[in-house]
Amino acid sequence: MRFVDLFAGIGGIRLGFEQTMQELGIPCHCVLSSEIDKFAQETYALNFGETPQGDIYGIQQFPEFDFLLAGFPCQPFSYAGKQQGFGDTRGTLFFEIERILREHRPKGFLLENVRGLTTHDKGRTFKTILQHLEALGYGVEYLLLNGSSFGIPQNRVRVYIVGIYQDTPRLAIQSDLGAADSHKFKDKLTQSSLFETSYPLRVVRDILEPSPASKYDCSVDFTQRLLRMVDGKAENLHGIRMIDHRNGNSIHSWELGIKGECTEDEIAFMNALIANRRKKHFGAEQDGKKLTLEQIKTFFNPPDLDNIMRGLLNKGYLKDHGGKFNPVAGNMSFEVFKFLDPDSISITLVSSDAHKLGVVHNGHIRRITPRECARLQGFPDSFLLHPQDTNAYRQFGNSVSVPVIKAVLLDLFRGNSQVLLPISTKTSLSQAA
Numbered sequence: 001m002r003f004v005d006l007f008a009g010i011g012g013i014r015l016g017f018e019q020t021m022q023e024l025g026i027p028c029h030c031v032l033s034s035e036i037d038k039f040a041q042e043t044y045a046l047n048f049g050e051t052p053q054g055d056i057y058g059i060q061q062f063p064e065f066d067f068l069l070a071g072f073p074c075q076p077f078s079y080a081g082k083q084q085g086f087g088d089t090r091g092t093l094f095f096e097i098e099r100i101l102r103e104h105r106p107k108g109f110l111l112e113n114v115r116g117l118t119t120h121d122k123g124r125t126f127k128t129i130l131q132h133l134e135a136l137g138y139g140v141e142y143l144l145l146n147g148s149s150f151g152i153p154q155n156r157v158r159v160y161i162v163g164i165y166q167d168t169p170r171l172a173i174q175s176d177l178g179a180a181d182s183h184k185f186k187d188k189l190t191q192s193s194l195f196e197t198s199y200p201l202r203v204v205r206d207i208l209e210p211s212p213a214s215k216y217d218c219s220v221d222f223t224q225r226l227l228r229m230v231d232g233k234a235e236n237l238h239g240i241r242m243i244d245h246r247n248g249n250s251i252h253s254w255e256l257g258i259k260g261e262c263t264e265d266e267i268a269f270m271n272a273l274i275a276n277r278r279k280k281h282f283g284a285e286q287d288g289k290k291l292t293l294e295q296i297k298t299f300f301n302p303p304d305l306d307n308i309m310r311g312l313l314n315k316g317y318l319k320d321h322g323g324k325f326n327p328v329a330g331n332m333s334f335e336v337f338k339f340l341d342p343d344s345i346s347i348t349l350v351s352s353d354a355h356k357l358g359v360v361h362n363g364h365i366r367r368i369t370p371r372e373c374a375r376l377q378g379f380p381d382s383f384l385l386h387p388q389d390t391n392a393y394r395q396f397g398n399s400v401s402v403p404v405i406k407a408v409l410l411d412l413f414r415g416n417s418q419v420l421l422p423i424s425t426k427t428s429l430s431q432a433a
Contacts, residue, residue, distance in 0.1 A: 001026050001421075004062065004106075005033040006070040006097065008052050010043040010386075010395045012377065013069045013112060016405025023406075024413060026421065031063040039391040040398075046384040056096050067420075068109040070097050071400055098132050105137070107420050108169075110409060111161040112400055115144060118159055129161075138163035141171055143408060146178025147401035148185060151199040152378045153207060153345045155181060156401055160408045170415040173408065182239065182344035189344075199403070205342035207375035208361050208368075217366045218358065222335045225256040226365060234360045239341040244329035247275055253317065253333055260315040269308050270317060272300040274327060290324035336367055346376050351397035355389070370396065378402040 001021055005014045014030060021028040033052035035041050045051045053059055072093050101109065118126045133140045140163045147156040157177055162169050179185035189201060218226070229251050230236035241250040254262045254270045262270075276282075276299045277289050302308070309325070312318035319328050336358030340346050346357065357368045368376075370385050370392035378401050386392045413420055 001028040001067060002031045002063070002065040003028060003067040003069060004065045004100075005030055005052070006056060006068065006100070007072045007093070008033045008035040008040075008044060008069075009037075009071060009399055010040050011048055012379070012400035012402050013071050013110065013405050014048065015379070015383070016400070016402045017067075017069055017110075017409055019402070019406045020409040020413065023410065026413075031065050032059070034059060039386060039388075040395055043384070043386045043391070043395055046386075056093070062100065062104055065104065066107050068097070068101065068104075068106050070109070071112045072097060094129060095132075098136065101133070101136050101138070105165055108162065108164045108412070108416075109138070110405070110412070112405070113159050113161075115157045115159055118142075118144065126159075133161070133163055137166050139166070139168035141169045142175075143171070143173060144175040144177060145173070145404055145408070146176060147378070147404050148201075148345045149176055149178045149199065150378075150401065150403045150407055151202055152376060152401055152403055153202045153204045154347075154349060154376045154401065155179065155185070155345050156348045158401070158404070160404070162408065162412050164416055164419055167416065167419045169412060171411050172415060173411045179345070182341050182347070186341075186344045199407075203343050204340045204346055204359065204376075205361075207372055208342065208359065209371060210362065212366065212369045212372075216369050217364055218335050222256075223365050225258075226251070229255060234363075234365055237339045237358075237360050237365065239344075240339045242334035242337045244327050244333075245274060247271070254312070254315075258333060259317060262315070262317070263308075263311070265302065265304070265308050266312055266317075269300055269305075270312065270327060273318075273325075276300075277326065290321050290326040292324055296325065340368070349373060349376055349397045351394040354397040355393040373397070378404075 003014075003017060005011065005017075008014060011033075014033070018028060030048070030050075033044065033048075033050065034054070034056045035044060035052040036055050041051050041054075097111065117129075120126065130140055130142070140161060142159055142161045144157060144159050147154050147158075155178070162171070179188055189203075217223075226237060227234060239249055241248070242253075242256075243250045244252050244254075252270065252274075253259060254267055273291070273296065277291050282291060282295055283289060297305070309318060313320060316328055318325055334356070337353060337356045338347060339358045339360060342359060342361065349357075354373050355367060359366060359368055370389055371381070373393060373396035374383060374385065375381075377396050377399050379396075379399075386395060
């Protein structure tokens with residue numbers, strides 16, 4: 001089974017494909033790989049013994065191949081991005097996939113992308129993609145799946161698009177968005193009969209390293225400030241967010257004294273501000289909403305309000321926009337912005353802040369390690385990490401959930417072996433079945 005691995009990243013989709021072929025007893029060979037990021041190329045080379053070719057636009061000749069894999073760039077469609085879609089030049093990289101399919105007509109393909117692709121531009125972008133694939137003669141199906149349903153402790157919903165040339169894919173797996181968050185996942189763990197899955201349900205505790213290097217520990221100062229907030233009980237940090245523009249299960253920079261210690265009145269002001277500033281009667285804006293002094297006085301108006309606000313302005317917790325005020329917010333000012341609950345699943349790994357996820361484990365308040373990020377994506381411990389942590393964190397935040405790739409491909413090949421596999425392999429597969 002000859003395949004190409006496009007927009008390959010560090011090779012997560014290839015790894016899932018090779019695991020699938022190995023389980024089915026089908027020899028396979030990657031005849032071409034392509035990835036533009038040089039650090040991802042380095043990790044790919046460490047693990048597969050070959051350096052992917054660079055920019056896909058520069059690849060003029062493709063060898064013959066049977067199957068196409070592509071995790072095409074997700075930024076144009078991601079909720080975390082600007083959602084420009086086909087108006088963004090990266091969005092047009094889908095049309096490179098279309099061109100390659102048109103010119104080479106492989107038997108099948110698997111494409112992976114973010115969930116936001118299906119809803120971008122009110123669904124029109126996704127509809128366009130499916131129409132273009134079908135116009136090439138491919139029967140197309142897609143699945144929305146959450147990695148937490150496939151044995152990895154991460155809330156990660158992605159869309160998987162599969163196609164077979166001149167046939168309709170038959171799939172047993174159905175779309176499943178899984179648990180919406182870590183709290184709902186824990187609820188379902190206690191109601192296992194309602195959580196039907198053929199995969200073992202795993203939690204963050206299952207992937208933690210017992211004794212990671214001390215460099216992953218939070219600083220002494222940050223640790224002491226955190227412990228002060230939870231009365232010295234580190235386990236009370238499970239599930240806590242460090243965030244300055246919302247309340248809920250969170251700790252704020254002014255409570256920790258990150259930019260300078262605050263008085264009780266200053267803390268009360270900031271907490272009242274973030275609790276009230278998004279109320280509808282102050283306008284339609286959301287997180288960026290700024291309030292006038294008169295608006296603030298409707299919910300917080302002690303006699304020394306001017307002094308309280310001046311102190312917060314001087315320390316950098318509050319900003320004055322020409323008579324309108326809002327918090328100076330941003331999770332990047334914290335060493336950790338979210339502490340994972342060891343007995344539930346992780347939030348979605350993303351490239352920008354995978355290095356700022358924390359955990360309390362074996363008496364340490366620390367950041368999760370690159371190896372733990374790899375495990376959250378279902379990579380085996382035999383997978384070699386980039387030697388620089390910064391690159392490793394970013395790469396796993398950008399990568400795919402390997403067990404989900406494998407599950408989709410196993411389902412696809414088992415249900416469609418007559419059209420996807422060579423004659424000799426069909427025979428051996430049917431005999432094995």
